[in-house]
Every structure is written in C-alpha cells, then in structure tokens.
Amino acid sequence: METPHPTGNQIEWSKLIHHQASFEPDQTVEQVYEKMLALGIDFAAAIDEENIPIGIVSFKMLAAALSAKYGHALFAKKILKTHVPGVIFGSIAKIRPDEQVALVIPVEHAAVINTTFDFFAAQATLENRPKNRSFDDIIVTSPTGKFAGLISMQDFMKLQMDMVRWQESELRRRNLEMNRMLTQLSQTQDELVNSAKMAALGELVAGIAHEMNTPLGVLISSHDMLEKIFDLLSRDVTPERRAQLNHYLRTNIDLGREASERVTQIIRSLRTFGRDDQQEQHTASLSDLITSTLVLLASKFKSSITVHTDIVEAAHVRCYPGQISQVLVNVLTNASQAMGGKGNIYIELQRGLRYWELSIRDTGPGVPPHLMERIFDPGFTTKGVGVGTGLGLSISKKIVEQSHGGRITISNHPDGGAIFRIEIPILPREKHELSSVPKTTSSYLSSTT
Amino acid sequence: MSRPIVLIVDDEPLITSMLSMLLDLALNAEVITTNSSLHAREILQQDRVSLLITDYLMPEMNGLNLVRTLREQGSAIPVLLLTGYCDEPELAANNERLKPFEVIVKPWNNEHLIQRINDWLDNTSATSAT
Numbered sequence: 357m358e359t360p361h362p363t364g365n366q367i368e369w370s371k372l373i374h375h376q377a378s379f380e381p382d383q384t385v386e387q388v389y390e391k392m393l394a395l396g397i398d399f400a401a402a403i404d405e406e407n408i409p410i411g412i413v414s415f416k417m418l419a420a421a422l423s424a425k426y427g428h429a430l431f432a433k434k435i436l437k438t439h440v441p442g443v444i445f446g447s448i449a450k451i452r453p454d455e456q457v458a459l460v461i462p463v464e465h466a467a468v469i470n471t472t473f474d475f476f477a478a479q480a481t482l483e484n485r486p487k488n489r490s491f492d493d494i495i496v497t498s499p500t501g502k503f504a505g506l507i508s509m510q511d512f513m514k515l516q517m518d519m520v521r522w523q524e525s526e527l528r529r530r531n532l533e534m535n536r537m538l539t540q541l542s543q544t545q546d547e548l549v550n551s552a553k554m555a556a557l558g559e560l561v562a563g564i565a566h567e568m569n570t571p572l573g574v575l576i577s578s579h580d581m582l583e584k585i586f587d588l589l590s591r592d593v594t595p596e597r598r599a600q601l602n603h604y605l606r607t608n609i610d611l612g613r614e615a616s617e618r619v620t621q622i623i624r625s626l627r628t629f630g631r632d633d634q635q636e637q638h639t640a641s642l643s644d645l646i647t648s649t650l651v652l653l654a655s656k657f658k659s660s661i662t663v664h665t666d667i668v669e670a671a672h673v674r675c676y677p678g679q680i681s682q683v684l685v686n687v688l689t690n691a692s693q694a695m696g697g698k699g700n701i702y703i704e705l706q707r708g709l710r711y712w713e714l715s716i717r718d719t720g721p722g723v724p725p726h727l728m729e730r731i732f733d734p735g736f737t738t739k740g741v742g743v744g745t746g747l748g749l750s751i752s753k754k755i756v757e758q759s760h761g762g763r764i765t766i767s768n769h770p771d772g773g774a775i776f777r778i779e780i781p782i783l784p785r786e787k788h789e790l791s792s793v794p795k796t797t798s799s800y801l802s803s804t805t
Numbered sequence: 806m807s808r809p810i811v812l813i814v815d816d817e818p819l820i821t822s823m824l825s826m827l828l829d830l831a832l833n834a835e836v837i838t839t840n841s842s843l844h845a846r847e848i849l850q851q852d853r854v855s856l857l858i859t860d861y862l863m864p865e866m867n868g869l870n871l872v873r874t875l876r877e878q879g880s881a882i883p884v885l886l887l888t889g890y891c892d893e894p895e896l897a898a899n900n901e902r903l904k905p906f907e908v909i910v911k912p913w914n915n916e917h918l919i920q921r922i923n924d925w926l927d928n929t930s931a932t933s934a935t
Contacts, residue, residue: 569889573912574823580915581827604826611822618819659816659862 377506378403407502563655571615578612625651631678642671649684660698667705673780679755686748694720711779722768809855813838814845816863831919842866861888883925
C-alpha cells in the first residue's frame with residue numbers, strides 16, 4: 357500500500373472513513389439494520405439532532421439484543437432507542453469541540469487526536485482503549501464535534517502502520533536531506549576556505565612578484581654579462597685580465613645558481629600555499645611550512661618587520677599543507693597589521709607531549725580583554741573597511757581545530773603584544789622517538805629590494 | 806687622476822655582488838658595496854664617493870631617507886635609486902628635492918645602467934673640473 361503523506365489538516369485517512377455510517381436514535385431497528393448491511397459495516401454511530409455522536413452500536417449486538425428480547429424481527433420497525441437503549445446510550449461520547457479533528461471512542465475512555473493527526477496522538481488513542489473490552493470502530497468528528505464518519509479499528513491500525521512507515525520514510529528523507537545539506541555546508545566551508553586563501557594570495561601577489569624580481573633581474577644581468585665575458589675572453593687579453601675574467605665567469609655562474617634557487621624556493625612556497633589539498637592529508641614538516649610561508653611574506657613585511665624564529669627541525673605532522681600555510685599567512689598577516697606594519701614577530705616551535713606547539717608573538721598593542729573572546733568569530737575585525745575580510749582567524753580556527761584536531765588560542769604576552777598558540781598533533785610514530793629534536797634559531801630579515 | 810668611487814648599497818647580497826661585478830667589468834671606477842644602509846651612511850661621511858647607487862626598501866633605513874640625510878648634510882653626490890617599487894608615491898613626491906637623483910627600475914638593463922652611471926660620473930667630473 358502506498359504510504360500516505362498527511363500534510364497539516366489534509367489527512368489521507370479521511371478516505372477510510374464511512375461517512376454514511378450513522379443513524380439517529382429515532383430511526384427504526386430495520387432502517388439501521390438495512391443501512392449497516394448495505395454499507396457492509398459492523399458498527400454504526402448514533403447521532404443526535406445536532407449531528408453530535410452520542411453512542412455506537414454493533415451489528416451483531418443489535419441483532420443479538422433484538423433476538424434475545426423478541427425472538428424474531430417482527431418488531432424491527434420500532435424505533436431503535438426504545439429497544440436497545442442500553443447498548444446505544446450506555447455511555448455518552450465525550451467530544452472536544454475545540455479540536456479540529458477528534459477520534460472518539462464511545463465510552464468514558466474517549467480520546468482526542470490533535471489537528472495534525474500525528475503518530476503520537478494516535479498512539480495515545482490506542483493506549484486509551486478500555487482493557488476489559490474490545491471494540492472495532494472509532495467515531496470521527498468534525499472540528500466542532502459533529503459526526504464526520506466511522507473508521508474501523510482495523511483500518512485505523514493499518515493507518516497507524518502507514519503512519520509509522522511514513523514517519524520512517526520521512527525520517528530517512530530528512531536524514532538524507534540533512535546529510536546532503538551537511539555535505540553542501542562542508543563544500544561551502546571548503547569553498548570559503550579556498551576563497552579566503554585566494555584573497556590572501558591576491559594580497560600577496562604584488563609582493564611575491566617583487567620578490568621574484570630580484571633573482572630574475574640577477575639572472576638577466578648575469579646572462580648579459582656572461583656574453584660580454586665570453587666575448588672578451590675570445591680576444592687577445594693579458595693573463596691578468598684573463599684570470600680576472602675567469603673569476604667573473606665563476607662568480608656569475610654562482611650568482612646565477614643562487615638566483616635560480618631563490619626563484620625555485622618562491623615557486624615551491626607558492627605551490628605549497630596554493631595547493632588544493634582538501635581531499636587528502638599528507639605528512640609534512642611544520643618547520644618547512646613556516647619557512648616557506650615566510651618566503652611568501654618576505655616582501656609584504658618589506659623593510660619594517662623583523663621575524664625571529666626559534667623552531668625545531670622537521671616537526672612532522674599529518675596535515676593539509678596548503679591549509680596550514682594558509683593559517684600561518686593569516687596569523688602572520690594579522691600580527692603585521694596589529695603592529696601597523698612595523699615591529700618584531702617571534703616564532704617559536706617546540707615539541708610538547710602530544711602536540712607540536714607553535715607560538716607567534718607580535719610587538720603590537722595586544723588584544724583588548726573585552727574583544728578576546730570574539731577574535732575568532734567570523735566577520736569580526738578591528739581593522740578598517742577594506743583591510744582584510746574578518747574571516748582569516750575564524751577560518752584558521754576551523755582549519756586547526758576541525759581539520760587537524762589541534763587547537764588555536766590567543767592571549768596577551770606579559771611583555772606586550774598578542775601571542776597566538778597553535779597546537780598540531782604529533783605523528784604517532786614520532787611520539788615514541790626519545791632523541792631530542794634539533795633546533796634552529798635565526799633572525800629572519802625579510803629580503804627587500 | 807684618481808678613479809671615481811661608486812658606492813652600492815642594497816640589503817640583498819645577490820644584487821650588490823652582481824652590480825659590483827658589472828661595474829668592475831665595465832667601468833674604470835672603484836666600487837664599494839655594503840648591505841647596510843647605516844653602514845652606507847658612515848661610508849658617505851668618510852669617503853669621497855662620486856656616485857651612490859642605492860636600493861629603495863631596506864631594513865635599517867630606506868634609500869630615500871639615506872638620500873635625504875645626504876642632502877641635509879649639503880652633499881650633492883648624484884644618486885641612482887634602483888627599485889622594483891617605481892610606482893611608490895613617495896618616490897614621485899620627493900624626486901625634485903633630492904636632485905641630482907634618478908630612479909632606475911629593476912630589473913635593470915646592464916647597458917642602460919652603465920650608460921647612466923657613466924653620464925653621472927662624467928657630469929660629476931665636469932662639475933668638479935670647473
């Protein structure tokens with residue numbers, strides 16, 4: 357059977373109702389008998405002159421009562437209430453006119469089903485069935501308590517089963533819908549993370565292009581010079597001059613190599629930052645990610661920010677490297693902006709028990725205590741219009757905590773400035789390594805041109 | 806006649822090495838390099854520098870401030886400022902007051918750069934000869 361889909365008051369089960377299954381107490385026994393026979397129903401409801409149900413009679417009880425009292429059907433033309441008052445009017449239905457639809461059991465156990473005919477209310481009706489007697493039909497009334505029809509208990513039970521099935525299928529459908537929405541939300545969040553990354557990249561592009569300018573300029577200049585040197589070497593020159601030209605040749609090659617490596621490093625950093633690695637985690641070195649992020653920010657920090665690093669080597673983590681780079685860019689950019697583009701940034705990376713502990717401290721004014729709790733809220737920013745999106749730190753929190761099982765917090769340092777602490781879980785196999793981790797300390801001056 | 810002294814200051818060693826070699830090869834001049842603008846300021850106070858080639862953005866003191874200091878001290882040493890940030894408004898705004906002063910865009914063209922250096926050195930020697 358097709359599962360019904362009740363929506364509000366449009367209840368499919370109304371199709372199951374015998375709208376004609378009623379009689380008035382003044383109708384004759386024969387009329388009622390004939391009607392029940394014609395409709396093929398076992399029960400019929402007695403209604404008063406205002407169409408209010410006042411009782412119920414069963415076909416069998418009707419026949420049995422008549423036979424017992426009179427032995428035959430000759431008196432069947434007499435009005436019903438004269439002959440079987442106890443059966444019909446032994447109890448009066450309790451109607452709740454304030455309800456839009458009510459199911460009424462014609463005894464003191466009458467129960468009401470609410471307007472939406474929901475499953476739980478229907479269940480309540482069943483639970484209200486009298487325990488010491490059985491009955492097969494239920495009266496259905498209109499919102500004002502007027503007789504609407506009769507429904508057999510069998511159909512009612514079937515309806516309830518359908519309701520359960522419908523509820524189940526509805527639950528499944530809603531579950532699927534919720535999963536779909538969750539997937540969509542997750543995709544939207546990924547897109548947001550990616551958009552923010554691209555926005556950050558956009559802000560970095562000018563600086564990165566400038567950063568590439570230095571090694572590329574050196575390469576161009578070197579190439580020109582090599583041509584010149586080879587030209588001079590092909591001429592008749594003094595041994596001293598030849599030695600000098602050979603020295604220049606060597607130096608040119610060395611400078612060219614260094615410039616190429618610089619370009620390679622920038623490209624590699626860009627690739628790490630830009631990679632779309634949301635699908636799969638990789639093992640990567642936090643130390644390398646910090647270094648590569650500083651390469652990207654070198655020009656942005658220009659001449660006015662000095663970055664001091666005190667970081668352990670390697671510090672392998674299972675991560676989405678592009679996302680971790682994104683967090684580093686966000687936090688470092690935030691630090692730079694908090695200092696008005698001038699000052700010192702201290703980056704420390706050390707090994708904790710279960711986490712790599714990274715701290716990034718600036719020498720800015722710190723965060724006012726009343727804003728501390730809102731710092732990771734999406735859209736929260738203390739910067740002016742057009743400076744940042746206000747999403748960087750909230751996205752960083754999502755990346756660190758949801759995508760990497762880590763933690764990111766902010767506090768004010770006793771010596772001034774704000775300090776971000778980022779914890780990323782240590783790889784399980786590294787947890788058991790007892791050897792101390794080598795450290796590198798440096799003062800990273802952003803290269804400028 | 807003593808060789809002119811050209812001072813090159815850039816915080817990027819790649820650049821100072823490259824320029825030093827280029828000038829060595831192409832000019833009859835003494836080339837001094839430093840990666841610190843503060844050190845450059847000291848050199849400028851002590852040595853008879855004929856031409857200053859400086860980077861713009863440097864950590865301790867930027868190229869413009871170095872030239873400003875120079876001019877405040879009454880020095881008229883010609884300055885070539887090499888930069889990739891040629892659109893900086895600060896550069897355009899100060900161009901007139903810092904003369905003799907010329908901005909050359911990175912990446913430079915060797916031939917053009919040498920030509921401009923030679924022109925400024927010739928100017929300087931002509932001025933000092935008169």
